Amino acid sequence: MGIFDNKKTAGQDLLLPRHIAIIMDGNGRWAKKRGLPRTAGHAAGAETFRRIATYCRDIGVEYLTVYAFSTENWKRSVQEVSSIMGLLRRYLEEAVDSMTRERVRIKVLGDTSALSPDIQELIRRTEEIGSKIDTKAQANLCVNYGGRDEIVRAVRRWAAEEPGTQLTEDVLSKYLYTAGMPDPDLIIRPSGEIRISNFLLWQSAYSEFYFTDVLWPDFTTGDIDRAIEEFRKRDRRYGGAK
Numbered sequence: 001m002g003i004f005d006n007k008k009t010a011g012q013d014l015l016l017p018r019h020i021a022i023i024m025d026g027n028g029r030w031a032k033k034r035g036l037p038r039t040a041g042h043a044a045g046a047e048t049f050r051r052i053a054t055y056c057r058d059i060g061v062e063y064l065t066v067y068a069f070s071t072e073n074w075k076r077s078v079q080e081v082s083s084i085m086g087l088l089r090r091y092l093e094e095a096v097d098s099m100t101r102e103r104v105r106i107k108v109l110g111d112t113s114a115l116s117p118d119i120q121e122l123i124r125r126t127e128e129i130g131s132k133i134d135t136k137a138q139a140n141l142c143v144n145y146g147g148r149d150e151i152v153r154a155v156r157r158w159a160a161e162e163p164g165t166q167l168t169e170d171v172l173s174k175y176l177y178t179a180g181m182p183d184p185d186l187i188i189r190p191s192g193e194i195r196i197s198n199f200l201l202w203q204s205a206y207s208e209f210y211f212t213d214v215l216w217p218d219f220t221t222g223d224i225d226r227a228i229e230e231f232r233k234r235d236r237r238y239g240g241a242k
């Protein structure tokens, strides 16, 4: 995308971010505060995701991308990993039934080959249904996703598929999980942590960041409104000058 295209996008940003990305953080602390197991925090976090995805669709956000499970999250206990996978399975099962009615295309971004065969099959079915839905709203769930891993895989695929050609930013973008999608305009991280944690490293080059202390399970549609309000005040220059 050239600088003039970026300027055009910047004009539209005054209204609404086209693409919002969220690091769903703070589930464990939310559960601990209530004397509950961490898995209860993730279950509450999955409910928050449902509410926020519906809200984003309703207000006209085209892409919502959430970090559900990183390439590093396998280090967590077997119980915690299987509870997150269980929530993902349940969500995808529901999505197969409801995607067309709800008018939201669900996509899973990440190295899905490491997931259980039944989850891989659910992902295949959601992709198939998603490809037939006529909607502007898309929710991307990043699962077994890592920004560095994504870039390495993209370069490997490019080297295998287009050997001897020139690698450019546009060419590399075609091999990322987010191929064909706009970069996130706004990245939100709740729970008070102020870091990127290997999320959308390539795509976040010119994203605006919004941090809040609210823990993800407590995150409301009002918090999305506040993040968008703050986003509207930002002056996006994409490295240019006024």
Ligand code: FPP
Pocket (backbone or CB within 6 Å): 024, 025, 026, 027, 028, 029, 030, 042, 043, 045, 046, 049, 067, 068, 069, 070, 073, 084, 087, 088, 091, 141
């Ligand atoms: C980070 O909080 C959260 C995760 C690693 C998992 C997020 C997963 C979900 C919300 C469920 C996924 C399923 C669907 C359907 C969206 P943390 O556990 O690191 O919190 P802490 O920093 O307070 O310990």
